[in-house]
Amino acid sequence: MPKDPVKVKELPAQERNSNFNEVVAGYTEEEALIEASRCLQCRDPKCISGCPVGINIKKFIQQVTLKDYSGAYFTIREKNNFPCICGRVCPAEYQCRKACVLTKKDFPFASKESINIHFLERFVGDFGMNNKLAISPSTDNKLSRFKVAVVGSGPAGLCCAGELARLGIKVKIFEALHNSGGVLRYGIPPFRMPREILDFEIDYLKKLGVELEPNFIVGKAKTLDELFKEGFAAIFLGLGAGVPSFLGIQGENLCNVYSANEFLTRVNLMNAYKFPSSHTPVNVGKHILVIGGGNTAMDAARSALRMQRINGIAPDTTIIYRRTEVEMPARRLEIEHAKEEGVKFRMLVSPKSFFGTDSGFVNKLTALECKLAEPDASGRRKPVIIEGSDFQLDCDLAIIAIGLKANQVLTSATSNLKTDKYGDVVVDPLTMETSIKGVFAGGDIVGGEGTVIEAMGMSKKAAQAIIEYLKTK
Amino acid sequence: MKILEKTVLSDFQGVRVVKMKVFAPNIAPKALAGQFIVLMVTKDGERIPLTIVDKGKDNITLIFQEAGLTTKLLGKLNVGESLFALVGPLGHATEIKKYGKVILVGGGVGIAEIYPVAKALKEAGNFVVTILGARTKSLLILEKELKSVSDEVYIVTDDGSYERKGFTTDVLKDLLDKNKYDLVYSVGPIPMMKRVAFVTKDFNVKTLVSLNALMVDATGMCGCCRVTVNGETKFSCIDGPEFEANSVDWDELTKRNRIYDSQEKHICNLNKTLE
Numbered sequence: 001m002p003k004d005p006v007k008v009k010e011l012p013a014q015e016r017n018s019n020f021n022e023v024v025a026g027y028t029e030e031e032a033l034i035e036a037s038r039c040l041q042c043r044d045p046k047c048i049s050g051c052p053v054g055i056n057i058k059k060f061i062q063q064v065t066l067k068d069y070s071g072a073y074f075t076i077r078e079k080n081n082f083p084c085i086c087g088r089v090c091p092a093e094y095q096c097r098k099a100c101v102l103t104k105k106d107f108p109f110a111s112k113e114s115i116n117i118h119f120l121e122r123f124v125g126d127f128g129m130n131n132k133l134a135i136s137p138s139t140d141n142k143l144s145r146f147k148v149a150v151v152g153s154g155p156a157g158l159c160c161a162g163e164l165a166r167l168g169i170k171v172k173i174f175e176a177l178h179n180s181g182g183v184l185r186y187g188i189p190p191f192r193m194p195r196e197i198l199d200f201e202i203d204y205l206k207k208l209g210v211e212l213e214p215n216f217i218v219g220k221a222k223t224l225d226e227l228f229k230e231g232f233a234a235i236f237l238g239l240g241a242g243v244p245s246f247l248g249i250q251g252e253n254l255c256n257v258y259s260a261n262e263f264l265t266r267v268n269l270m271n272a273y274k275f276p277s278s279h280t281p282v283n284v285g286k287h288i289l290v291i292g293g294g295n296t297a298m299d300a301a302r303s304a305l306r307m308q309r310i311n312g313i314a315p316d317t318t319i320i321y322r323r324t325e326v327e328m329p330a331r332r333l334e335i336e337h338a339k340e341e342g343v344k345f346r347m348l349v350s351p352k353s354f355f356g357t358d359s360g361f362v363n364k365l366t367a368l369e370c371k372l373a374e375p376d377a378s379g380r381r382k383p384v385i386i387e388g389s390d391f392q393l394d395c396d397l398a399i400i401a402i403g404l405k406a407n408q409v410l411t412s413a414t415s416n417l418k419t420d421k422y423g424d425v426v427v428d429p430l431t432m433e434t435s436i437k438g439v440f441a442g443g444d445i446v447g448g449e450g451t452v453i454e455a456m457g458m459s460k461k462a463a464q465a466i467i468e469y470l471k472t473k
Numbered sequence: 474m475k476i477l478e479k480t481v482l483s484d485f486q487g488v489r490v491v492k493m494k495v496f497a498p499n500i501a502p503k504a505l506a507g508q509f510i511v512l513m514v515t516k517d518g519e520r521i522p523l524t525i526v527d528k529g530k531d532n533i534t535l536i537f538q539e540a541g542l543t544t545k546l547l548g549k550l551n552v553g554e555s556l557f558a559l560v561g562p563l564g565h566a567t568e569i570k571k572y573g574k575v576i577l578v579g580g581g582v583g584i585a586e587i588y589p590v591a592k593a594l595k596e597a598g599n600f601v602v603t604i605l606g607a608r609t610k611s612l613l614i615l616e617k618e619l620k621s622v623s624d625e626v627y628i629v630t631d632d633g634s635y636e637r638k639g640f641t642t643d644v645l646k647d648l649l650d651k652n653k654y655d656l657v658y659s660v661g662p663i664p665m666m667k668r669v670a671f672v673t674k675d676f677n678v679k680t681l682v683s684l685n686a687l688m689v690d691a692t693g694m695c696g697c698c699r700v701t702v703n704g705e706t707k708f709s710c711i712d713g714p715e716f717e718a719n720s721v722d723w724d725e726l727t728k729r730n731r732i733y734d735s736q737e738k739h740i741c742n743l744n745k746t747l748e
Binding site for chain 2: 176177178186214215216217220221222242243244246252253255256258259261262265266270271274275276277278279280281283359360361407408409
């Protein structure tokens with residue numbers, strides 16, 4: 001019977017929580033071999049169907065057991081352009097690992113006995129990176145005469161660009177910010193996604209001939225029509241879910257009430273943790289509250305706690321969530337890491353109002369206790385406010401991490417691009433083609449917020465459809 | 474992103490207002506009056522928004538006062554040097570049409586920001602009246618340019634060192650008392666825009682202001698620039714930068730614009746050598 005799962009080495013909490021170094025060390029070769037040997041090599045592997053891009057997990061794990069790491073690398077790359085990224089950020093416990101036969105039945109997410117597929121993927125991905133393994137582009141002469149524009153350099157855009165460039169199609173990515181990577185750079189902190197990994201994966205695309213144009217807002221600087229006129233044969237929109245949602249409660253515009261996007265962008269993209277050598281500031285409170293229960297809330301809380309330590313402030317960062325830990329959409333690993341580092345959790349709490357000082361800075365949150373209702377039709381337990389349970393929390397900095405809405409900078413400038421009531425782009429689910437011929441979309445701008453790997457799954461589908469579309473031209 | 478021309482428009486007790494023409498072939502063809510750009514001077518720099526004051530075929534003109542570290546670093550750049558990043562055009566353009574009689578009120582470096590709007594409104598056939606305000610004569614910018622696109626120009630200085638002594642709103646009130654106008658458009662320091670809103674409220678005249686909220690990405694992603702307008706939260710970057718003056722929560726904006734005052738002071742002290 002399988003041995004115990006191999007626990008991955010991590011930086012001890014007290015060593016990591018005053019810097020932004022990567023927390024998870026990743027498997028050594030020995031550890032990877034032991035973990036891979038636990039795989040039962042099922043005749044009918046469920047894990048593969050649990051993967052949004054359908055990586056042949058069974059095969060790559062077997063290749064690891066045979067020490068054929070390059071073979072394993074190319075097995076993953078057949079389906080996934082970014083194993084180093086996905087091995088780090090995939091919520092595997094809701095996907096492949098949940099589907100693994102070693103996961104106990106009726107568990108809301110993977111049980112710890114399931115194979116640590118994501119750590120094995122990361123091991124293989126890092127092996128490929130360190131050994132400069134590269135897929136040789138299989139230039140398709142019929143396709144290489146085409147140029148495709150990709151709008152947005154986040155997970156969806158990068159993935160689509162990679163898929164197309166592999167066939168020799170000339171791809172140009174347009175990015176609004178000054179640096180590429182989208183949420184992988186401005187959102188996910190370096191302690192989860194080291195910047196050199198991201199840079200490596202993006203450089204790899206450049207080697208495939210992908211061109212990157214930063215500081216360029218499609219919809220403002222150029223319309224989709226103009227891109228077509230410039231000779232792009234097709235366009236992929238990977239715009240992301242750009243606009244942060246707020247709670248809509250009193251006092252939310254007080255100073256030091258941040259959206260998670262703003263706080264994380266200041267820290268991650270603008271390097272505010274290096275202020276003043278980096279010029280963008282961010283404020284750090286003594287009593288920080290983070291509202292939300294997703295990965296973004298965890299990232300924000302763990303970043304905020306680090307900022308407190310870096311600034312010599314006794315760490316006091318609390319996550320406020322309306323439900324309980326089990327309902328939290330965050331990866332289990334992030335919740336554990338947050339706890340280890342000293343982030344406090346306050347469950348079943350619904351924020352009511354922020355209050356502030358005369359100079360306009362937040363200093364208090366009033367909130368209400370909640371209880372969970374019986375599961376509804378979708379199986380989700382709704383939080384119900386307990387009337388009269390009002391209480392106060394000290395709060396001199398708050399971070400709102402309750403989700404994002406569609407960014408409409410491009411869609412509102414493109415009248416014939418159909419969107420739904422949420423502002424998301426409407427696509428044909430089979431081809432990811434939008435209401436405009438030759439324009440495809442994927443990632444969070446289709447169907448709202450999802451994960452990195454879900455965005456990549458959609459992009460792969462779109463890339464396939466783009467290839468078919470180009471063949472007809 | 475290369476600096477093509479650079480002129481110091483005013484220099485008063487070491488505070489300079491600088492005009493720069495920047496190579497921006499992706500922005501210039503699309504830039505409209507009222508829109509802005511975001512720039513970074515260096516790779517470690519902040520992202521700051523600046524109004525597009527004028528444009529050529531492949532270039533845009535920016536005017537800024539050296540106030541914080543970023544604008545001081547920007548002022549240090551010379552012709553031939555490049556910005557690290559420049560993106561735009563951002564925000565909604567001003568609605569340009571024939572309103573009839575319009576008044577534009579510019580205070581300080583805000584004068585630069587009313588220029589493109591005054592010019593466009595003049596070209597659209599409006600009767601354009603401009604009120605320019607400066608602390609003192611040597612800080613007054615673009616007098617000639619505004620005169621060339623205005624039917625009437627009134628100038629005030631706080632200290633009376635040039636033309637009339639007083640505030641732009643004194644002139645505004647006089648004008649509104651005497652005649653009916655169809656639009657008031659104002660850019661300047663928050664206290665001035667707030668006073669403009671206060672004055673025009675009694676005259677039932679559409680009054681627009683272009684807000685200078687703090688921004689990071691300026692594409693709607695972060696919400697740093699949120700302002701309360703008519704009781705609703707708006708993002709200056711994607712919903713603005715122009716709003717109906719009497720709907721803006723000025724106190725909130727004033728406070729939010731001071732969020733990083735202490736850091737600004739600190740970083741400027743560290744970089745004293747720039748002065």
